[in-house]
Amino acid sequence: MKWVYIKDLKDHIGQDVAIKGWVYNFRSSKNIKFVIVRDGTGLVQSVIAKGETPDEFFDKAEELTQETSIEIQGTIKSFERAIGGVELGVKSFKIIGKSVDYPITPKEHGTPFLMENRHLWLRSKKQHAIMRVRARTIKAMRDYLDNNGFLGLESPILSANSCEGTSTLFACDYFGEKAYLSQSGQLYAEASAMAHGKVYTFGPTFRAEKSKTRRHLTEFWMLEPEMAYYDLEMNMDLIENFVSYVVQTVLKDCKDELVILERDTSSLQKVIAPFPRISYSDAADILEKECPDFVRGGDFGAAHETVVSQRYDKPVFVYDFPKVIKGFYFKESKDPQFVRGCDLLAPEGFGEIVGGGQREDSYEKLVEGINHHGLNLEDYKWYLDLRKYGTVPHAGFGIGVERTVGWICGVHHIRETIPFPRTINNLRP
Amino acid sequence: MKWVYIKDLKDHIGQDVAIKGWVYNFRSSKNIKFVIVRDGTGLVQSVIAKGETPDEFFDKAEELTQETSIEIQGTIKSFERAIGGVELGVKSFKIIGKSVDYPITPKEHGTPFLMENRHLWLRSKKQHAIMRVRARTIKAMRDYLDNNGFLGLESPILSANSCEGTSTLFACDYFGEKAYLSQSGQLYAEASAMAHGKVYTFGPTFRAEKSKTRRHLTEFWMLEPEMAYYDLEMNMDLIENFVSYVVQTVLKDCKDELVILERDTSSLQKVIAPFPRISYSDAADILEKECPDFVRGGDFGAAHETVVSQRYDKPVFVYDFPKVIKGFYFKESKDPQFVRGCDLLAPEGFGEIVGGGQREDSYEKLVEGINHHGLNLEDYKWYLDLRKYGTVPHAGFGIGVERTVGWICGVHHIRETIPFPRTINNLRP
Numbered sequence: 001m002k003w004v005y006i007k008d009l010k011d012h013i014g015q016d017v018a019i020k021g022w023v024y025n026f027r028s029s030k031n032i033k034f035v036i037v038r039d040g041t042g043l044v045q046s047v048i049a050k051g052e053t054p055d056e057f058f059d060k061a062e063e064l065t066q067e068t069s070i071e072i073q074g075t076i077k078s079f080e081r082a083i084g085g086v087e088l089g090v091k092s093f094k095i096i097g098k099s100v101d102y103p104i105t106p107k108e109h110g111t112p113f114l115m116e117n118r119h120l121w122l123r124s125k126k127q128h129a130i131m132r133v134r135a136r137t138i139k140a141m142r143d144y145l146d147n148n149g150f151l152g153l154e155s156p157i158l159s160a161n162s163c164e165g166t167s168t169l170f171a172c173d174y175f176g177e178k179a180y181l182s183q184s185g186q187l188y189a190e191a192s193a194m195a196h197g198k199v200y201t202f203g204p205t206f207r208a209e210k211s212k213t214r215r216h217l218t219e220f221w222m223l224e225p226e227m228a229y230y231d232l233e234m235n236m237d238l239i240e241n242f243v244s245y246v247v248q249t250v251l252k253d254c255k256d257e258l259v260i261l262e263r264d265t266s267s268l269q270k271v272i273a274p275f276p277r278i279s280y281s282d283a284a285d286i287l288e289k290e291c292p293d294f295v296r297g298g299d300f301g302a303a304h305e306t307v308v309s310q311r312y313d314k315p316v317f318v319y320d321f322p323k324v325i326k327g328f329y330f331k332e333s334k335d336p337q338f339v340r341g342c343d344l345l346a347p348e349g350f351g352e353i354v355g356g357g358q359r360e361d362s363y364e365k366l367v368e369g370i371n372h373h374g375l376n377l378e379d380y381k382w383y384l385d386l387r388k389y390g391t392v393p394h395a396g397f398g399i400g401v402e403r404t405v406g407w408i409c410g411v412h413h414i415r416e417t418i419p420f421p422r423t424i425n426n427l428r429p
Numbered sequence: 430m431k432w433v434y435i436k437d438l439k440d441h442i443g444q445d446v447a448i449k450g451w452v453y454n455f456r457s458s459k460n461i462k463f464v465i466v467r468d469g470t471g472l473v474q475s476v477i478a479k480g481e482t483p484d485e486f487f488d489k490a491e492e493l494t495q496e497t498s499i500e501i502q503g504t505i506k507s508f509e510r511a512i513g514g515v516e517l518g519v520k521s522f523k524i525i526g527k528s529v530d531y532p533i534t535p536k537e538h539g540t541p542f543l544m545e546n547r548h549l550w551l552r553s554k555k556q557h558a559i560m561r562v563r564a565r566t567i568k569a570m571r572d573y574l575d576n577n578g579f580l581g582l583e584s585p586i587l588s589a590n591s592c593e594g595t596s597t598l599f600a601c602d603y604f605g606e607k608a609y610l611s612q613s614g615q616l617y618a619e620a621s622a623m624a625h626g627k628v629y630t631f632g633p634t635f636r637a638e639k640s641k642t643r644r645h646l647t648e649f650w651m652l653e654p655e656m657a658y659y660d661l662e663m664n665m666d667l668i669e670n671f672v673s674y675v676v677q678t679v680l681k682d683c684k685d686e687l688v689i690l691e692r693d694t695s696s697l698q699k700v701i702a703p704f705p706r707i708s709y710s711d712a713a714d715i716l717e718k719e720c721p722d723f724v725r726g727g728d729f730g731a732a733h734e735t736v737v738s739q740r741y742d743k744p745v746f747v748y749d750f751p752k753v754i755k756g757f758y759f760k761e762s763k764d765p766q767f768v769r770g771c772d773l774l775a776p777e778g779f780g781e782i783v784g785g786g787q788r789e790d791s792y793e794k795l796v797e798g799i800n801h802h803g804l805n806l807e808d809y810k811w812y813l814d815l816r817k818y819g820t821v822p823h824a825g826f827g828i829g830v831e832r833t834v835g836w837i838c839g840v841h842h843i844r845e846t847i848p849f850p851r852t853i854n855n856l857r858p
Contacts, residue, residue, distance in 0.1 A: 003658075005626065007578075020657075020658040022819045022821075023819075039626050040580075040624060040625040040627070040657065041578065041626055067819040068819050069819035069820060069821045096820070096821050096822075097790070097816070097818075097819045097820035098819075099817075099818040099819045102818050103818075117811075117814075119617075119811045119812075119814060119815065122621060122623075122624040122625075123624040127624075128624055131580065131621075131624070131625065132580065132625075134582070135580045135581045135582060138581060139575055139581065142568075146568055149434065149436075149470065151469075151560065151561065151564045152564045152567060153560055153563070153848045154633070155848065155849065156648060156848070156851055157610075157633045157635075157648055158599075158647070158648055159856060159857070160857045170587075170602070170603070170608075171601065171602065172599045172600065172601045172610065173599070173600065174599070174637075174647075174856055175639070175853055177856060179599075179856055181586075181601065188548075188848065188849055188858075191548040191549075191848075191858070192560075192848055194451075194551075194552065195469060195551040195552040195556075195557055195560070196469040196557070196560065196561075197450075197468050197469025198469070203632070203633060204583070204586045204632060206587070208603075210604070218587070218603075219585060219586055221583060228449075228468075228469065229432075229449040361526070382546075382548045382857070382858035383548075383858075385546075385548060386548065387526070388529075389496045389526075389528040389532075389549065390451045390452070390496040390497050390498035390525075390526045390527075390528045390531075391498060391525070392449070392451075392498045392525050392526060393525075418583070419582045419617065419620075419621055420584065420585040420588075422587055424604055427587065427589045427606060427608055428588070428590070428811070429620075429811035
């Protein structure tokens, strides 16, 4: 009999089909039994009715514990009130694998327990929805860039030099030498942009940060576009169009998932370019008034980001940051105390999701910056070559996949936005 | 003046436009000078003619050394004999960044020198073409799966357990504990497949192999689909359709690049499903006759792969391998000395590009396999859970991005198929 995925059952009304999945829920009364089955593409209610389903299956249905794997043969009926608009009238079924005492039950579990069982927790309705939003988000990001003249080129993960100092780097033994895990693909993306014009890297990045916040993972995924002949303003134009496309595409394609996640999408619907832009100095004026703990010239904390972003109903750019709080590779602003960086703050307290800026294109200024940051000039010889041989103004940004997914899903703890989160306490499963 | 990418110039014939790029080549005679400019999207011949271009630019053109970055304003003319079918009549130009003694000249350079200068080598015509084929290959791979019901879900890179023993693992200090860099996302993809049905992971994988062959990198990218309720035959059906789609799509979209690479594409044009399938035992019969060094029961070397694949004009599957040469997670064949693995060998001596198989779905057999391989059962407790709670037949495969790109491009050394190759001797740039 033809195997049909649950999402496609609505195209088979009146037909006999087979479904293959797992028992999501089971209810039983004297004459009728309901098995809700999931197969990864959806849920369907399967009905085992006395007199309609052969007796042997009616009795055997009592073995259908949560997460038992099962193949069911039956007839698809239209039934508007059911999940997915159809119901499966069971003719027979076969148990593929039993499931005794499945650890994750409908009752509440503590997070440490769920994290230990992440390999099973992924099957739960909400986690399932988040992962679908994640996949759609990444696809939308790549599609936008692929369709706008960008070339996807991976940056290396292992390398002998670091992007922003070594204090939060994971180190590996590499045949007797020390190799570091990438914190960002940017420097390599810059080299690729000089060859291809517009590029992006997509890959895992690592920070050995001991901070236990709901916004930090030790391993997270970043997408990092980099464009030759772009300045800061062109970069911000690109970012706002890119973010708008991603959010609106996911809103359109993941309606069901966002309902499951109980996400109020009214704020997301407003995420349409252009976005407001405010300089660091203007933001600092606001923060000095509203946040007694804010020190002008310093970096924004999560609370400061919220104060700034709350003034707008869209994501907001903050640009032109004090030089001292930014990486060595940022281009100087007209006022040399500042650099041409731009961060994008999401609304609703979700904070920074994009960090970017124009890169320093002067060889001499870059040497100055590397020395000033106490980095080893020899390690950056290849990076300096990009300024030695046909330097051009260029800019780029990095967008954190997990933070973006968390924002879109309305999930405040980032650990739920990646299949297998890595934090200071989680290296398993 | 409007900035136009070189690939789009043909849509602007008769118009005045600006291009922004780098000097690729410069030829000069008494009354006319030709600057070939590259901008990552293509090449265009720019003509500086005495009497047509103002004298100040005619004289200044002598400064246009290789890789000088330059903005040119001029008029686009149709000129069929030129690269890209157009020519730019220069009205003025501005040098953005000089380039003195660019290290990579049209003369031959040794590979160690080119590898040290990979950040610049990427700008060369052939390397540029390979990277474009690479990006298109990855996009085709993802598109095929996205359009066929698969969910892209990343596997973790850092983890406490290994997939196939620890001898070729890179290890990191993880807050005082040992973490390994992923050799494969498969085990995690299996967990995701139990939640989502059909999934794929895409990411970097690592092998600390000391072998210096032209087919090995220490860091390489893999795409690994995994499907619940699939057996070995369904897996091979999927692989041949997937590989056919990828190869035919790249052939169609990267014609110019394959010409630059001087690739004879006649063999690639034949890569259309179905592919021949031969059991290990039948392949061993052939090898015993043709290769005196082949030992039945052992793994194939590169030379053996070539002998087998040469018999066919398409990629060929070898399936049902001796248990002793495969990982602990393979499902037993009917004859328990064998397991349900399948490798796909590319034609023209490009060797194995896909490895896959059906996974062991029996809890007891899997425990046996883990013990037999001397692995720590406790490390695989979570993986065993997938067989404890609703186990299902499932299968999957891994395809190496670099080997596939090498095959399509006809490039025999894998180091040219990734932006920044990592080998035992190359951790920089």
